[in-house]
Amino acid sequence: xxxxxxxxxxxxxxxxxxxxxxxxxxxxxxxxxxxxxxxxxxxxxxxxxxxxxxxxxxxxxxxxxxxxxxxxxxxxxxxxxxxxxxxxxxxxxxxxxxxxxxxxxxxxxxxxxxxxxxxxxxxxxxxxxxxxxxxxxxxxxxxxxxxxxxxxxxxxxxxxxxxxxxxxxxxxxxxxxxxxxxxxxxxxxxxxxxxxxxxxxxxxxxxxxxxxxxxxxxxxxxxxxxxxxxxxxxxxxxxxxxxxxxxxxxxxxxxxxxxxxxxxxxxxxxxxxxxxxxxxxxxxxxxxxxxxxxxxxxxxxxxxxxxxxxxxxxxxxxxxx
Amino acid sequence: xxxxxxxxxxxxxxxxxxxxxxxxxxxxxxxxxxxxxxxxxxxxxxxxxxxxxxxxxxxxxxxxxxxxxxxxxxxxxxxxxxxxxxxxxxxxxxxxxxxxxxxxxxxxxxxxxxxxxxxxxxxxxxxxxxxxxxxxxxxxxxxxxxxxxxxxxxxxxxxxxxxxxxxxxxxxxxxxxxxxxxxxxxxxxxxxxxxxxxxxxxxxxxxxxxxxxxxxxxxxxxxxxxxxxxxxxxxxxxxxxxxxxxxxxxxxxxxxxxxxxxxxxxxxx
Numbered sequence: 001x002x003x004x005x006x007x008x009x010x011x012x013x014x015x016x017x018x019x020x021x022x023x024x025x026x027x028x029x030x031x032x033x034x035x036x037x038x039x040x041x042x043x044x045x046x047x048x049x050x051x052x053x054x055x056x057x058x059x060x061x062x063x064x065x066x067x068x069x070x071x072x073x074x075x076x077x078x079x080x081x082x083x084x085x086x087x088x089x090x091x092x093x094x095x096x097x098x099x100x101x102x103x104x105x106x107x108x109x110x111x112x113x114x115x116x117x118x119x120x121x122x123x124x125x126x127x128x129x130x131x132x133x134x135x136x137x138x139x140x141x142x143x144x145x146x147x148x149x150x151x152x153x154x155x156x157x158x159x160x161x162x163x164x165x166x167x168x169x170x171x172x173x174x175x176x177x178x179x180x181x182x183x184x185x186x187x188x189x190x191x192x193x194x195x196x197x198x199x200x201x202x203x204x205x206x207x208x209x210x211x212x213x214x215x216x217x218x219x220x221x222x223x224x225x226x227x228x229x230x231x232x233x234x235x236x237x238x239x240x241x242x243x244x245x246x247x248x249x250x251x252x253x254x255x256x257x258x259x260x261x262x263x264x265x266x267x268x269x270x271x272x273x274x275x276x277x278x279x280x281x282x283x284x285x286x287x288x289x290x291x292x293x294x295x296x297x298x299x300x301x302x303x304x305x306x307x308x309x310x311x312x313x314x315x316x317x318x319x320x321x
Numbered sequence: 322x323x324x325x326x327x328x329x330x331x332x333x334x335x336x337x338x339x340x341x342x343x344x345x346x347x348x349x350x351x352x353x354x355x356x357x358x359x360x361x362x363x364x365x366x367x368x369x370x371x372x373x374x375x376x377x378x379x380x381x382x383x384x385x386x387x388x389x390x391x392x393x394x395x396x397x398x399x400x401x402x403x404x405x406x407x408x409x410x411x412x413x414x415x416x417x418x419x420x421x422x423x424x425x426x427x428x429x430x431x432x433x434x435x436x437x438x439x440x441x442x443x444x445x446x447x448x449x450x451x452x453x454x455x456x457x458x459x460x461x462x463x464x465x466x467x468x469x470x471x472x473x474x475x476x477x478x479x480x481x482x483x484x485x486x487x488x489x490x491x492x493x494x495x496x497x498x499x500x501x502x503x504x505x506x507x508x509x510x511x512x513x514x515x516x517x518x519x520x521x522x523x524x525x526x527x528x529x530x531x532x533x534x535x536x537x538x539x540x541x542x543x544x545x546x547x548x549x550x551x552x553x554x555x556x557x558x559x560x561x562x563x564x565x566x567x568x569x570x571x572x573x574x575x576x577x578x579x580x581x582x583x584x585x586x587x588x589x590x
Contacts, residue, residue, distance in 0.1 A: 133519075134509045163515075170403045170518050201494040202487060242491060299514075301507055303498035313500035318508040 018048030146221030183290035202242035406481035
């Protein structure tokens with residue numbers, strides 16, 4: 001081994017770059033193609049890693065000559081030419097108060113900038129995960145309520161059913177159902193009122209005798225939405241136990257704090273079976289039963305005005321089904 | 322001329338015991354400065370005429386610490402799913418050893434915490450302790466009140482019984498009636514259009530992770546400001562009004578909780 005020129009520090013080298021490329025290729029390869037591309041990446045990394053290690057350890061492996069600094073006396077001419085240490089102009093002027101240097105300013109900006117970018121990259125998906133699921137993919141459900149023949153014309157039932165059997169009992173809802181009989185050109189008509197109070201969402205109750213008092217039996221229909229319990233009732237109206245809101249049998253507010261009529265379920269009759277659709281909101285109802293004129297609005301939360309000037313407080317509702 | 326006597330055997334032993342006892346503290350202090358920090362926190366100067374009312378803040382802090390500790394223990398037994406939540410609460414109350422006590426402490430402690438918060442707030446208001454330069458600490462305190470009440474609201478749903486469920490329905494819908502963003506807030510809290518299983522998980526996460534984290538951060542800031550700005554005198558303070566106050570020389574022992582009196586003369590320094 002021939003002694004090279006004396007060196008006082010590791011010279012710049014490009015091997016780490018190749019090593020990094022190899023690691024990157026290997027990691028990408030793990031996802032794309034574990035056998036071929038990952039192996040190629042590993043090979044590149046190993047080769048460049050070896051070269052890098054070899055380069056970095058050169059000094060340890062070879063004989064490094066002792067280098068002694070040359071010392072000689074200054075000639076009188078040099079002594080005369082050199083200015084005294086405290087004289088003449090400094091190579092670099094002293095910094096002004098508050099003066100900043102390009103390098104430190106760059107590092108400061110880079111730290112804050114990179115930190116911000118990393119923080120943003122981390123925060124955006126996490127915050128999105130925390131908030132968006134409540135608003136996206138709100139699917140409506142069709143609820144099979146059993147055969148239409150289970151609902152004799154003109155009779156009220158308190159029906160409880162699961163909107164989403166997969167979710168279980170927590171999705172159980174209650175509605176007041178009355179078959180109004182066929183209307184007009186033999187179109188089936190049902191009044192299906194949600195029991196969610198239009199004040200703050202408490203469960204509205206039917207004001208009237210149910211079940212045994214009427215001498216009638218509760219009926220359980222087994223449908224593909226699980227069991228649907230039908231309790232016969234003769235309501236004089238509906239009332240909320242929480243804050244005393246009262247409604248008539250069409251769901252119109254008659255007393256108390258509610259801001260509109262009770263919500264209703266849309267429905268369809270499919271193969272002789274009653275199927276509930278999504279709910280919609282109602283400001284008020286004129287008339288009764290099949291002849292009722294229902295003032296419909298998009299489904300709104302309890303306590304939200306759907307008509308009058310107060311509706312201007314709720315210009316945009318979150319996505320509903 | 323005083324003759325220096327050699328220390329007696331018992332004196333030497335006491336010195337040695339003292340050195341052995343303080344060694345760990347000295348070790349800690351040399352490496353962290355924590356002992357000095359705690360001393361600075363505990364032995365800072367307060368007005369001579371502070372009042373028992375001014376312990377309400379510490380009482381609120383204590384109530385919060387009780388909530389945090391009992392809450393962490395309850396989390397070991399509670400199961401935040403619609404199917405298991407109520408039965409796990411019953412299990413804690415009826416079967417887990419001392420579960421009834423820890424749950425009771427957490428349940429009633431929640432009310433104690435809120436009541437103390439309001440008493441503390443009332444004291445600060447009536448003493449005028451919110452005035453310059455302490456306005457920021459009032460604002461931090463109001464945020465703590467909001468977070469404390471949010472903690473109460475989210476914790477109320479967790480037993481998952483009828484009271485919890487319908488109270489949360491009403492509470493969420495109450496938020497929903499706020500103009501403009503209310504319906505959005507309500508739908509976020511509900512984790513969807515109607516209350517569902519995720520609502521319970523969301524409230525659990527808010528109740529035991531997010532809100533306590535916020536409260537702890539704000540309490541730290543609150544205490545920092547108390548230490549930085551000092552304690553106010555009561556409004557009837559003669560001292561604060563400029564009257565001369567003669568400090569009585571302390572004849573009590575000094576120790577870890579009672580620093581040495583400043584100057585033996587007893588005058589103000």
